[in-house]
Amino acid sequence: MTGLRRFGPLWRMRAFVRPYRGRMLVMLGCAALGVAASTVVPLVIMAIVDGPIRRGDRPQLVWMGVLALGLGLAEAGLIFCRRWVQQRVVLRVEARIRDDLYTHLQRLSLAFHHRWQTGQLLSRATTDLSVIRRFLGFGAIFLVVNALQCAAVVILLLILNWPLALLVTVSMAPAAWLGKRFGTGYAAGSRRVQDQQGDLATLVEESATGIRVTKAFGRGPLLQDRFGRAARTLRESSLDMVRLRAGFWALLQLIPNLTMAAVVLVGAIAVTDGRMSLGALVAFTSMLVLLQWPVIDLGWILALAEEAATAAERLYEVFDEPLTVTDRPGAVALARVRGRLAFEGVSFRYPGAGPDEPPALRGIDLVVEPGETVAIVGATGSGKSTLTALVPRLYDVSGGRITLDGHDVRDLRLSSLRSHVAVAFEEPVLFSMSVRENLTFGHPEATEEEVRAALELAQAEYVYDLPWGLDTRIGEQGLSLSGGQRQRLALARAVIARPSVLVLDDPLSALDVHTEALVEEALARVLRDTTGLLVVHRPSTVALADRVALLQDGILAAAGTHSELMATTPAYAAVLSATASEGMPAS
Ligand SMILES: Nc1ncnc2c1ncn2[C@@H]1O[C@H](COP(=O)(O)OP(=O)(O)O)[C@@H](O)[C@H]1O
Ligand SMILES: [Mg+2]
Missing domain, CATH: 1.20.1560.10 (ABC transporter type 1, transmembrane domain)
Structure with a gap:
């Protein structure tokens, strides 16, 4: 002692x-x-x-x-x-x-x-x-x-x-x-x-x-x-x-x-x-x-x-655990954002990863112009989710940088960055609160009109038919809703404040074919004037994007339009057909 x-x-x-x-x-x-x-x-x-x-x-x-x-x-x-x-x-x-x-x-x-x-x-x-x-x-x-x-x-x-x-x-x-x-x-x-x-x-x-x-x-x-x-x-x-x-x-x-x-x-x-x-x-x-x-x-x-x-x-x-992702001294808040998202030589290694494990992402160079939509395609474990998590700074890059309108995202206030960048994840987590509270989680000040528009966009108007409408409490993680219903609600939550940059990590995986078509149609409307980065699996969803980026083992293997990649990159066609035939992709 x-x-x-x-x-x-x-x-x-x-x-x-x-x-x-x-x-x-x-x-x-x-x-x-x-x-x-x-x-x-x-x-x-x-x-x-x-x-x-x-x-x-x-x-x-x-x-x-x-x-x-x-x-x-x-x-x-x-x-x-x-x-x-x-x-x-x-x-x-x-x-x-x-x-x-x-x-x-x-x-x-x-x-x-x-x-x-x-x-x-x-x-x-x-x-x-x-x-x-x-x-x-x-x-x-x-x-x-x-x-x-x-x-x-x-x-x-x-x-x-x-x-x-x-x-x-x-x-x-x-x-x-x-x-x-x-x-x-x-x-x-x-x-x-x-x-x-x-x-x-x-x-x-x-x-x-x-x-x-x-x-x-x-x-x-x-x-x-x-x-x-x-x-x-x-x-x-x-x-x-x-x-x-x-x-x-x-x-x-x-x-x-x-x-x-x-x-x-x-x-x-x-x-x-x-x-x-x-x-x-x-x-x-x-x-x-x-x-x-x-x-x-x-x-x-x-x-x-x-x-x-x-x-x-x-x-x-x-x-005593240091806050790693936090506002830098002198971090700025951006009032208006055009939405130019650029990955410049980005590499990322998970903090807990072993020394001989390859980094999850290496040397990613990718620019998404304002209003453009880029689809991320890749096999399971290729780093798609990791790439999307870096944009709202859920993690900070290990090398290189990510910029929004030319500002390194680490030089922006977290609150500002996250108000311009909206995210929906593959596993939609809903809280034990009312539907309305879940919807306006990131923007409690949203008006009734914005709520309605977001719900329409995400094809989630079913919530009006719940027993208490928007005031219905949804259970722990929304267990009483189906997977597709939860995904649509999470999507509505992401688009409610009309963000300049929309990052969607495979948000359509749990939708049935009919709803998927409706949501895709609605998404196409949102994405017209929003910068979009979406992880997709199915050829039909790829059509939402102006360009496609193919990730392989953490490396950007190819980027271009869907038809270009189909013609030049056999791996691209292989990934698409493999994931399309899985029915419901795993990640
Ligand atoms: N929290 C984590 N900690 C350590 N390694 C992770 C973590 N999440 C993912 N990985 C690893 O990073 C790589 C990329 O994962 P991920 O981005 O989830 O792939 P994808 O979404 O394309 O399936 C995988 O090798 C995975 O094992
Ligand atoms: Mg994933």
Whole structure:
């Protein structure tokens, strides 16, 4: 263990607490006063035993009893105040961390999201966050309260009877050591449990989104097995933690009890020898009780701190992930765009790709003039989707550049670029929202007229016939709509703001022949005055384009009109006829 270093991430979390510094001070003030009140009570008891009780002074006994009671009440009131302030602060801090995490996740590049499993992100946003909340709301405060309490009690014990106090302090050393051992084992275990919870969340998430495939292939039992195994591993790890806790707990209880026995024995001898008053011994033993719990708790709080440090570390793994695709300083916004799209020596390698894998794209030179439509044709895996993803900067190119009206897209504000370039992907993702919200996702300000026009264009007017029309909520990823219906909705979403550049990654793959003809006709109208880059498979869709570009293994093999390529490039005809005969292309 590298000592305090592992608490570094937790210490960094104070940035989230800083806005509440004033309240934290109030909290600490309450805690300090509470400790003072509880520590004074044994002294009052000592005064009662050695004074009124010994002398049989009844009125003074009542008076001092009231004082002890008052101190108890004051302590209770202070605890209440502290909790009151604390809970509100902690909930706000948690909300801030959650907001920041979500915002950061939204801004991280696609490469990050490909690299990270959804479940791992989910467990950070839920489990890790609640661990940190538990520490902030409980552990952090008690760490301070207990430290204060221990310090105050030890000082008083030393004043009362220093040899006995030394005995007590020495006996606390093994308790502290045990606490540390416990904390270390607990932290390792909790990291394991947290990771396994993430794995489990990933499995649940995958089986929910892949439910259709699972059912179609009848592989439910297989997944159940996989899930069962992961759940058993998690249970084993959790049981290990329980065993660890139970073992240490017993030992931690034993030490204070032994100490108490020793103090009573030695103290009783001191009292009979007249070296100590009876009241002092009573005060001493009740202070020992005051000391016992803070020391026992210390191990547990240490464990909470370790757990929270682990959670903070995991959160910072996400927070520290640099934003790769982001606005450059001095990035400009283009008000109007003619729509000249140029790829200049573009190459691209996926961030996770191995060193000996060929790049997904190499030396692509292609210009799409304003208003022109270029179709991208190529076999599966030739890089078509990758090429389309580079235009709206879902990824940044690894070499060369892409320009829009002569501006490198990396010099444009992302918001500006993405308002001029609309995209529809082969897998149309719809959100759990109403049809209207899905349609206007990129342009919430779209008018009723624009919505209607976009729906007409995409041949998606069927939505008016849904039970609640445009206000119909469509299920998770629009599962209640057919593939073709979803594609048409995604297409309408892309064209709603009349973008200058339309990038369509095979958006017609799931359409039936009849709808396809209608959508193609509508698309032809949009594309007349829009720059278009579309990935297509079928010869009929190729007809929408002025020119065709053939991709082969990430290289632009040929470009020209359909008839030119048919005449000069046998590979082109081969790809077209191969994909046409597949019926529904795979990608
Ligand atoms: N997220 C990714 N990470 C790593 N490699 C990828 C990723 N997506 C695609 N690839 C690889 O890049 C190449 C081109 O893929 P893609 O552009 O999807 O082809 P197409 O759309 O033409 O079928 C393929 O070799 C594919 O395996
Ligand atoms: Mg593809």
